[in-house]
Amino acid sequence: MSPVVTERVEMDLDTFVATEYPKVVAAVGLITGNRQDAADAVQDAIVGFLAKPPAREISNVAAWITVVASNRARDLQRSKAAEARALAKVGVDDESTDDVLSSLDIDVKAAIETLPLQQKQVTVLHYLLDQSVETIAEGLGVSEGTIKTQLFRARKALATRLRKEDHRG
């Protein structure tokens, strides 16, 4: 590896950590509901990104890392859930999780939790990180139609649920 490349990667890493990392961890925390797992998963994803970059140049690293990290955090949560069930069987208390969504409006939280993972990812990228459909599509390497579909389904599901809650309340 030439020194030039090394230098560029390090510069990119510093910039990303300083500017994007706090928001990406928050985004993954909102997708998965657990900030501690989110920080670990985001760092793992960044390490993976630097150790073996994706097959094409990624201009929207934040979206890419958000998706990779939230997939990983989701898997970690599944592992923990299985562990908790097994621990319960042998009478060991489970560690409580760090629920970052506790500060989120309870109706919004309940509505978002019902969304499939891809819809959560698109919702958070769009509404929290202010990314457009075009930017998200480019970042994830999929068509804009795919993102539009996921975002539409997410909004429709959220609207149905939240408007119903609103009328009830």
Place this chain on the structure above:
Amino acid sequence: MADFDDIDALLSSSLKGAAEPANSAGVADAIRSRVDAGDAGTSVAGSTAPGWGGGSAAGILPWLGLIVVAGIVGGVVGVTGVLGQPAGPVDDGVPTYVLVPDTAVAYACPGGPEAGALQAGTRVLAVQRSEDSSYLGVRNPNDLRQTLWFPAGDISVDAAQTEIAALPVGSCPEVTVTVVTPTPTPTPTPEPTNEPQPPRDTTAPQTTKMTANPTMVINGQASEISINASDNVGVTGVALSWSGPNGLSGSAPMVFQSGTWRYTWSYASFSNGFGNWTFTARAADAAGNLSAPAQVIVNRQYLG
């Protein structure tokens, strides 16, 4: 097209209000250290994001099965109750196993150096097997990121043999051999392979949950710095260093108490040292491997 203006506004404000930005102090250095150490992190190969149609999940898939269902059953009574009567697979189909001997010696890899021991009756999850299935790699219930290896005979298996055969194969790291003296005869003699040399420990300790309590101190008030450290063999110490305003700095070894490495710091001067103090901790193991530096910041304020 449906009108989602109200939903758009609600989601945007709700999510932004709930998303507290993470602290990025020391993260770049920690990541750089991991990359330099050869850590592959989570694979992001492929041209499409994983999970979005056609994206590579390599690096994630082997990790999916790593579900710990461990918990110390505890005591001889618990062991007696478990031994010989292994429970069936847990609800999600993950096979579980029970260690048989009173104390089972764990190895760092199949046929490798000893890496501790687990009490009999400890319920563990096998996540790997040696090529000949004579060893099973299980998640260390005391450190979920570590795999411990046990001779298969030490483990009472809950699951079917087909499930063991389906486990991914793990092995010892390759050992590089340097020939010091040329052998006089050109005919190579095959070496016995059933007793591999213990590999050198090159795995650095890992740290998590570095905290300061409180993160803001007044005058000479103390703050307790704490951090969790783990290692595939064992953490021998955690060095803490700090630097503050006015060029002030210092260092001290952290003390292991109740499962956590701790150090209680305070600075009494009323003339300087007000502002942010950065604390950096690095864990070491017996082989001299150092963890990536972890950092936390304490803000010291003057109150007259």
